[in-house]
Amino acid sequence: MAVNLSRQAAKLAVGKLQPSSRVLCVTLHTTGVQRSDEKSMKKNLINHSRVRGIDILRNPKLNKGTAFSLKERQLMGIHGLLPPVVRSLDEQMIRVMTNFSKRQNDLDRYIYLSSLQDRNERLFYRVLTEHVEKMMPIVYTPTVGLACQQYGVAFRRPRGLFISIKDKGHVYEMICNWPERNVKAIVVTDGERILGLGDLGVYGMGIPVGKLSLYTALGGIDPSKCLPICLDVGTNNEALHKDPLYIGSAHKRVTGQEYDEFIDEFMKAVSKRYGNNCLIQFEDFANKNAFRLLEKYRNDYCTFNDDIQGTAAVAAAGVFASLRITGKKLTENTFVFLGAGEASIGIAELLALAMREEGLSREESYKRIWLVDSKGLIISDRPTGGINHHKEPFTKPFKHLTDLEEIVNEIKPTVLIGAAASPGAFTENVLAAMGKHNERPIIFALSNPTSMSECTAEQAYTITQGRCVFASGSPFPSCTLNGKTFIPGQGNNAYIFPGVALGVLTCGVRHIEDKIFLHAAQALANLVTDEHLAEGRVYPPLSDIQSVSLAIAVDLAEYVYKEGMASAYPEPDDKEAFIRSFLYDTDYESFEPETWDWPY
Numbered sequence: 001m002a003v004n005l006s007r008q009a010a011k012l013a014v015g016k017l018q019p020s021s022r023v024l025c026v027t028l029h030t031t032g033v034q035r036s037d038e039k040s041m042k043k044n045l046i047n048h049s050r051v052r053g054i055d056i057l058r059n060p061k062l063n064k065g066t067a068f069s070l071k072e073r074q075l076m077g078i079h080g081l082l083p084p085v086v087r088s089l090d091e092q093m094i095r096v097m098t099n100f101s102k103r104q105n106d107l108d109r110y111i112y113l114s115s116l117q118d119r120n121e122r123l124f125y126r127v128l129t130e131h132v133e134k135m136m137p138i139v140y141t142p143t144v145g146l147a148c149q150q151y152g153v154a155f156r157r158p159r160g161l162f163i164s165i166k167d168k169g170h171v172y173e174m175i176c177n178w179p180e181r182n183v184k185a186i187v188v189t190d191g192e193r194i195l196g197l198g199d200l201g202v203y204g205m206g207i208p209v210g211k212l213s214l215y216t217a218l219g220g221i222d223p224s225k226c227l228p229i230c231l232d233v234g235t236n237n238e239a240l241h242k243d244p245l246y247i248g249s250a251h252k253r254v255t256g257q258e259y260d261e262f263i264d265e266f267m268k269a270v271s272k273r274y275g276n277n278c279l280i281q282f283e284d285f286a287n288k289n290a291f292r293l294l295e296k297y298r299n300d301y302c303t304f305n306d307d308i309q310g311t312a313a314v315a316a317a318g319v320f321a322s323l324r325i326t327g328k329k330l331t332e333n334t335f336v337f338l339g340a341g342e343a344s345i346g347i348a349e350l351l352a353l354a355m356r357e358e359g360l361s362r363e364e365s366y367k368r369i370w371l372v373d374s375k376g377l378i379i380s381d382r383p384t385g386g387i388n389h390h391k392e393p394f395t396k397p398f399k400h401l402t403d404l405e406e407i408v409n410e411i412k413p414t415v416l417i418g419a420a421a422s423p424g425a426f427t428e429n430v431l432a433a434m435g436k437h438n439e440r441p442i443i444f445a446l447s448n449p450t451s452m453s454e455c456t457a458e459q460a461y462t463i464t465q466g467r468c469v470f471a472s473g474s475p476f477p478s479c480t481l482n483g484k485t486f487i488p489g490q491g492n493n494a495y496i497f498p499g500v501a502l503g504v505l506t507c508g509v510r511h512i513e514d515k516i517f518l519h520a521a522q523a524l525a526n527l528v529t530d531e532h533l534a535e536g537r538v539y540p541p542l543s544d545i546q547s548v549s550l551a552i553a554v555d556l557a558e559y560v561y562k563e564g565m566a567s568a569y570p571e572p573d574d575k576e577a578f579i580r581s582f583l584y585d586t587d588y589e590s591f592e593p594e595t596w597d598w599p600y
């Protein structure tokens with residue numbers, strides 16, 4: 001936990017000061033991943049930077065605002081720097097929620113929350129965790145997409161590390177500028193494919209920032225262990241070149257050998273600075289880089305690509321849960337994907353792996369999955385070409401088709417999944433065709449943000465007369481049809497990456513194999529109850545997402561120890577208690593040394 005001066009440690013800290021000053025300074029840095037029961041003692045034994053007075057209020061990790069007690073204010077030299085009233089964290093939350101609700105639009109709400117994060121980190125995370133359903137659409141999709149598009153305007157204070165291609169040769173030194181010495185998780189983007197919004201260059205920094213706020217809010221990972229990074233290699237978005245507010249390098253993207261060397265230097269620098277166990281999550285890289293960087297680094301680093309692997313797990317979980325509604329075995333399904341990129345190929349490969357675990361041959365597993373890309377249905381010897389080696393396993397002899405309605409009518413899929421950032425592609429006719437061929441069609445419109453969704457929840461339920469099983473990447477409101485209310489699930493990798501990261505970090509998993517994601521998918525699907533399914537949900541409610549993330553981590557812990565993938569020893573008997581002992585606590589810690597007398 002961030003700061004908690006225990007009695008003994010407080011004495012130690014104060015012992016280094018002028019005896020007459022009798023003031024309290026607090027630690028800025030901690031080292032080592034510490035279990036909560038050991039933390040307060042250890043951290044104070046390693047004090048190396050002390051803050052007091054106004055600097056405490058300016059430090060979001062230490063600042064409690066009006067929650068500082070009178071005693072703390074006196075001791076820390078901040079008495080009078082705050083209004084006289086002393087408020088509890090819960091009372092402060094009322095102020096935050098009142099302010100939040102007074103904002104005119106979601107971008108303003110995003111900026112308000114970012115400012116809170118800059119001011120008072122614990123209060124920010126308490127608000128996020130207590131109001132997760134309300135806050136997630138703001139700090140995450142869809143609003144984070146808008147915030148990235150408007151990052152030049154939304155920008156107040158820098159958050160995270162910006163490393164430019166111009167810094168090539170000095171990446172390690174740049175990483176050393178980051179003030180935290182014990183980073184355990186990095187989310188990195190180069191901004192080339194931000195959600196379904198395309199190349200936003202450095203404006204894409206909103207994504208690592210948003211993802212890591214969920215590492216803490218959902219996965220309970222201490223924010224001081226998390227580092228958002230944006231690699232600035234330029235942007236091919238010409239509008240940004242002309243944007244006077246743009247905060248990145250306004251030139252075309254650097255590609256080829258120079259790009260590869262830069263990424264390589266970055267990976268090595270992270271490892272050198274934070275160790276080989278530092279988790280590196282790749283996020284929103286363009287397709288052409290995402291797959292090959294994953295292949296290049298997955299066996300040498302603790303890394304995964306969330307868009308490929310995290311998405312695969314969440315979608316597979318949704319499919320597994322849906323099968324309890326349709327009553328079909330996985331292998332009895334036919335899948336059509338609109339899109340054959342990171343998300344679709346990731347999901348398709350994981351489903352194929354799941355089918356093989358159920359006994360199908362490789363060939364048979366691929367036979368049940370059809371992909372459609374910008375050039376049409378993916379078939380053998382397609383006249384229009386465009387089949388790269390990720391798409392290749394899914395090719396099969398068939399006629400060349402480009403129209404999705406026609407494809408659905410020909411292939412008659414039981415499951416239709418969209419991840420093409422092609423808004424509205426699930427037209428009335430496509431949805432009707434799914435309804436015609438299936439009693440309970442499974443329809444997932446996974447593209448983000450909301451504006452990129454293949455269809456709305458309402459369209460899907462209405463056109464299939466409430467028969468479809470629906471999930472979407474960004475949230476949609478519930479929908480009432482003939483007196484029955486349907487609650488669409490949010491098929492978003494946010495249900496996966498916080499729990500996977502928590503399990504991986506606490507158990508010391510060195511390489512994150514696809515089987516880990518398959519296991520996470522099964523764990524998530526198992527958390528869907530019959531009551532959820534009856535409401536139309538194929539994921540647990542968003543309000544449960546923190547306990548879901550913990551449950552996934554605990555399940556993974558059992559799995560990785562059994563499979564010999566864990567390196568944290570001795571193996572804990574009680575995995576849940578073990579993982580819980582690492583969780584970030586959003587309660588304020590007291591800076592009051594209990595044995596002290598009042599200074600006057």
Ligand SMILES: NC(=O)C1=CN([C@@H]2O[C@H](COP(=O)(O)OP(=O)(O)OC[C@H]3O[C@@H](n4cnc5c(N)ncnc54)[C@H](OP(=O)(O)O)[C@@H]3O)[C@@H](O)[C@H]2O)C=CC1
Binds near residue numbers: 193195311449
């Ligand atoms: N819900 C979730 O958790 C996640 C959702 N996503 C969303 O999925 C979307 C796609 O992401 P990702 O897969 O990484 O992107 P990619 O760029 O890797 O892939 C996009 C794919 O869509 C295809 N495509 C583009 N336009 C059309 C069209 N009109 N008809 C058919 N196919 C088309 C492209 O075809 P071609 O190959 O020919 O270029 C490509 O195969 C984004 O909106 C993203 O936000 C992504 C990750 C997680």
Ligand SMILES: CC(=O)C(=O)O
Binds near residue numbers: 307448473492
């Ligand atoms: C959710 C996510 O990772 C994406 O849309 O890219």
Ligand SMILES: [Mg+2]
Binds near residue numbers: 195283284306307
């Ligand atoms: Mg992403």
